[in-house]
Amino acid sequence: MLAIAYVRYGGPDVTEVMEAPVPSPAADQVLIRVRAAGLNPVDAYQRAGALRAIAPQRLPLVGGNELSGVVEAVGERVESYRPGDAVIARTGKVKLGAFAQYAVVREDIVARAPHRVDLTVAAGLPLAGLTALQALDALELRAGERILITGGAGGVGLFAIRLATLRGAHVTTTASSAGEEFVRAAGAAAVIDYHTTSPSAVGETFDKVFDLVGGEELPRLFGVTRKGGLVLSIAGPVTADAIAGDLHGLRRVLVSAVLNVRTRGIRAAARRAGVSYRYLFMHPDGPQLQSLADLVDDGRLDIVIDSTYDFADFRAAFERLESRRAKGKVLLTMP
Numbered sequence: 629m630l631a632i633a634y635v636r637y638g639g640p641d642v643t644e645v646m647e648a649p650v651p652s653p654a655a656d657q658v659l660i661r662v663r664a665a666g667l668n669p670v671d672a673y674q675r676a677g678a679l680r681a682i683a684p685q686r687l688p689l690v691g692g693n694e695l696s697g698v699v700e701a702v703g704e705r706v707e708s709y710r711p712g713d714a715v716i717a718r719t720g721k722v723k724l725g726a727f728a729q730y731a732v733v734r735e736d737i738v739a740r741a742p743h744r745v746d747l748t749v750a751a752g753l754p755l756a757g758l759t760a761l762q763a764l765d766a767l768e769l770r771a772g773e774r775i776l777i778t779g780g781a782g783g784v785g786l787f788a789i790r791l792a793t794l795r796g797a798h799v800t801t802t803a804s805s806a807g808e809e810f811v812r813a814a815g816a817a818a819v820i821d822y823h824t825t826s827p828s829a830v831g832e833t834f835d836k837v838f839d840l841v842g843g844e845e846l847p848r849l850f851g852v853t854r855k856g857g858l859v860l861s862i863a864g865p866v867t868a869d870a871i872a873g874d875l876h877g878l879r880r881v882l883v884s885a886v887l888n889v890r891t892r893g894i895r896a897a898a899r900r901a902g903v904s905y906r907y908l909f910m911h912p913d914g915p916q917l918q919s920l921a922d923l924v925d926d927g928r929l930d931i932v933i934d935s936t937y938d939f940a941d942f943r944a945a946f947e948r949l950e951s952r953r954a955k956g957k958v959l960l961t962m963p
C-alpha cells in the first residue's frame with residue numbers, strides 16, 4: 629500500500645510517499661481501507677519529533693491521526709464492526725497511521741461514520757471534535773455560562789463553539805475578519821477581532837475560558853476569567869496533569885518533574901489572578917466519537933471543511949495546514 633511517512637524528524641522535506649505492507653489487525657483491531665485523513669497541527673509536531681518524550685515513536689513513521697474509511701477485516705475478538713462498515717477514528721497516539729491506504733485501529737476507539745455527510749468529509753470529525761468535547765467536559769461548561777474560546781475559526785474552534793452553544797452557553801470568540809462569518813455560523817454570539825483587539829481589553833469577565841492559541845496573549849486571559857475559574861488550554865505550556873493518562877512509571881515521574889518546572893511561572897501567574905491554569909491533551913474515545921457522529925446525523929453539528937487535497941498533493945495539504953489560516957478542517961483523500 630502507499631503511505632506518507634516521516635523518514636527523519638524535521639520540516640516538510642522529511643515527508644515521503646513510501647510502499648508499506650498492508651497491516652494485519654490484531655485480535656482487538658479493525659483493518660480500515662482509508663477514504664480520507666484529516667490534517668492537524670499535531671502532524672507537524674510529530675514530524676518534528678516534538679512529542680517524542682510523551683509518545684516515543686520509531687522511524688520511518690506513517691503519519692496521520694484521524695481517518696474515515698470502510699472496514700476491510702476485523703480481529704477475532706472484534707464484535708461491533710464487520711467488513712463493509714463505514715467508520716471514523718482518531719487513531720492511536722503512538723502508532724498513528726492514517727496517511728495510508730489501509731490502517732489498523734483498536735475497536736474501542738472506532739465509531740460508525742455519520743450518514744448525513746460524505747465519508748470523505750467525516751474524516752474531519754474525530755480529532756478536533758473529540759478535543760472540543762473533552763475540553764468542554766473538563767471545563768464543566770453549563771447552560772447559561774459565558775465562555776471565551778480563543779482561535780474559534782480553526783478545526784477545533786468551530787466544533788467547540790457549536791458544542792458550547794448546544795450546551796446553552798453564551799460564546800465569545802476571537803477570529804480575524806475573514807473568520808467571522810464561520811464563527812458566527814457555528815453559533816458565536818460575540819466576536820473579537822484579534823488583529824485589532826485583545827480579549828483583555830473588552831472589559832468582560834467569563835465563567836470559563838478555552839484557549840486554542842497560547843503565546844503572549846495567554847497570561848492576559850487570566851484577568852478576564854471569573855475568580856476561582858479555570859483557563860483550559862490546548863496550545864499553551866503543557867502541565868504535568870495533562871500527560872497522566874499517556875505515561876506511566878519512571879518516564880511519567882521524569883516528564884512530570886520537567887513540566888512542573890516549565891509551567892511554574894504560568895501557574896503562579898494564574899494563582900495571582902485568582903484562577904487556575906491547565907493544559908489538556910485529547911485522547912481517542914470511541915463512544916464519545918459516536919456521540920459526535922450522532923450529533924452530525926441529527927443536523928446539530930457541522931463538519932466545516934476548509935480544503936480537500938488528493939494524496940499526490942500532500943505537500944500542498946501540509947502547507948495549507950501549517951499556514952494556520954484554515955477555516956475548519958484540511959483533508960487528504962487516499963488513492
Ligand SMILES: NC(=O)c1ccc[n+]([C@@H]2O[C@H](COP(=O)([O-])OP(=O)(O)OC[C@H]3O[C@@H](n4cnc5c(N)ncnc54)[C@H](OP(=O)(O)O)[C@@H]3O)[C@@H](O)[C@H]2O)c1
Pocket residue numbers: 668669670755756759778779780781782783784785802803804805806807822840841861862863908909910911949952953954955956
Ligand atoms: N492538546 C491537544 O490535544 C490538541 C488537540 C487539537 C489541537 N490542539 C492545538 O490547538 C490549536 C488549534 O488547533 P486547530 O486544529 O483548531 O488549528 P487550525 O485549524 O490550524 O487553526 C487555524 C485557525 O486559527 C486561527 N488563528 C490563528 N492565529 C490566531 C490568533 N492569534 N488568534 C485567534 N485565532 C487565530 C486562524 O484564524 P484566521 O485565519 O482568521 O487568522 C485559523 O482559523 C493548535 O495549536 C493545535 O496544536 C491541541
